[in-house]
Amino acid sequence: MMKSKLFACSLVAAGALTLGAAVAVQPAYAAPKDPPPGGAPSARVLMVDLRRVIAESKVGHDIQRQVDGLKAQATRDLETEGKSLQAQQVQLQQQAAILAADVKARRIKEFEQKREVFQEKVQKRGGMIQGGVMKAQAQVEQALGPILQGILRERGATVLLDRSSVLLAPSAIDVSAVAVQRLDTKMSTVKVELADVPAQSGAGRR
Numbered sequence: 001m002m003k004s005k006l007f008a009c010s011l012v013a014a015g016a017l018t019l020g021a022a023v024a025v026q027p028a029y030a031a032p033k034d035p036p037p038g039g040a041p042s043a044r045v046l047m048v049d050l051r052r053v054i055a056e057s058k059v060g061h062d063i064q065r066q067v068d069g070l071k072a073q074a075t076r077d078l079e080t081e082g083k084s085l086q087a088q089q090v091q092l093q094q095q096a097a098i099l100a101a102d103v104k105a106r107r108i109k110e111f112e113q114k115r116e117v118f119q120e121k122v123q124k125r126g127g128m129i130q131g132g133v134m135k136a137q138a139q140v141e142q143a144l145g146p147i148l149q150g151i152l153r154e155r156g157a158t159v160l161l162d163r164s165s166v167l168l169a170p171s172a173i174d175v176s177a178v179a180v181q182r183l184d185t186k187m188s189t190v191k192v193e194l195a196d197v198p199a200q201s202g203a204g205r206r
Contacts (some may be wrong), residue, residue, distance in 0.1 A: 001075055010171075021128070025139060027037065027044075030186075041193060043158045043159050044156060044157040044158050044159070045157065045158075045159045045160075045161060045173060046152065046155060046156075046157045046159070046160045046161070046174075046175050047090045047160070047161050047162075047163055047166055047169050047174045047175070047176075048148065048150065048160055048161075048162065048163065048174065048175050048176050048179055049163035049164070049174065049175050049176040050144075050163070051163075051164070052163070052176050052180075053176050053179045053180050053183060054137075054140060054142070056180050057140075057180050057183045057184055057187075058183075058184045058187075058188040059140055059143075059183065059184075059187045059188055059189060059190055060140075062188065062189045062190065063133065063136050063137075063140075063190065063192055066136075066191075066192040067129060067132075067133060070129045070132065074122075074125045074129070076124070077125075078118075078122060078125070081118055081121075082118065085111075085114060085115060085118055088111055088114070089111065092108065092111055096108070098128075098181050125194075125198050127196070128194040128195060128196065128197075129194065130197055131194070131195035131196050131197040131198070132192045132193050132194050133192060134195075134197065134198065135192075135193070135195050136190045136191065136192045137183065139187075139190050140183075140187065140190060143183065143186050143187045144179070144183055145198050147178060147182045147183060147186065148160055148175075151175050151178060151179065151182075151183075153164060155175070160175075161177070176177065
């Protein structure tokens with residue numbers, strides 16, 4: 001069966017990017033200290049919610065705004081072709097009962113080929129939006145790293161954990177709000193441009 005709502009469904013599936021889904025920072029920040037004589041240093045742990053830091057920061061809002069714009073532009077660019085395919089699909093369904101079997105099979109095959117080409121375009125555009133988000137994210141990570149290192153030093157901590165990896169922890173050790181404030185003073189915008197997804201995008205980045 002040929003799928004209905006071809007354009008809308010394909011574009012949503014390929015382009016439904018959100019900042020929260022794009023952020024994939026894997027923190028392992030630690031302030032190195034010389035161990036005291038006779039043993040290793042006692043660990044003092046802080047915690048940060050990196051998704052929250054980026055999503056609530058000025059630069060995070062700026063990235064999301066640009067992503068929304070890129071998705072809207074993709075819809076406009078591909079809408080005409082998508083609607084044309086929808087019309088062809090309706091016409092083919094209406095004519096199916098009166099077409100000879102060989103003609104019907106040929107037209108269905110031709111339509112499916114067009115549909116696959118269109119879906120590839122949609123998926124490619126969605127992937128390039130994702131690639132742009134990842135490049136922008138990398139710039140945010142570069143700015144955020146020294147900020148988190150500074151918070152570690154100021155508070156005399158030795159380890160900073162991502163909130164997503166912690167089951168239970170007192171709110172007093174959460175430095176997310178401070179990280180948002182400092183990131184806002186250091187960076188408020190970053191350009192999001194269409195880009196290919198890096199080949200090693202599945203690996204966690206530091």
